[in-house]
Amino acid sequence: MPARDLSGPLQKAVIERLKGDVMVSGIAGQRAYEYVSANPVFPFTRCVTTIVTPFEATGGVKGSLVLLQVDTFTKEYGFSLVNRLNAAVADCLHEAELALEEGYTIDLNWIRTQVFGDPNEQGVNHGVVEFEALASV
Numbered sequence: 001m002p003a004r005d006l007s008g009p010l011q012k013a014v015i016e017r018l019k020g021d022v023m024v025s026g027i028a029g030q031r032a033y034e035y036v037s038a039n040p041v042f043p044f045t046r047c048v049t050t051i052v053t054p055f056e057a058t059g060g061v062k063g064s065l066v067l068l069q070v071d072t073f074t075k076e077y078g079f080s081l082v083n084r085l086n087a088a089v090a091d092c093l094h095e096a097e098l099a100l101e102e103g104y105t106i107d108l109n110w111i112r113t114q115v116f117g118d119p120n121e122q123g124v125n126h127g128v129v130e131f132e133a134l135a136s137v
Helices: 007-020 022-028 080-093
Strands: 044-057 061-075 104-117 124-136
Touching: 007 022, 007 044, 007 061, 007 080, 007 124, 022 044, 022 080, 044 124, 061 080, 061 104, 080 104, 080 124
Parallel strands: none
Antiparallel strands: 044 061, 061 124, 104 124
């Protein structure tokens, strides 16, 4: 069996983990999404996968290396809330062991965080929290 793209099951598991985390949900409630509506309630998170690479190792381990991005959005003047939400997301997911619908995570590591002010909407801040995940079946 060849390597497997596990980005979909990983994305679902990450969204559920964010919703269930006390620190993340304390800021964003249950607003962790894959798709965001046209008029969202702030603050919220959105999980997307950006790059998926096949992975195979000796012993029959097969899966995928996934670059995963969690976007955070807040509506405030200043960056205090978006920074707190970014830190909560990083703490929630870094080295988390997630059971997927299909497979499991072998490794999940926080890579970096960036913050941007939205030039189109006053007071909206956008955080980008990036992770690298190794998932296997």
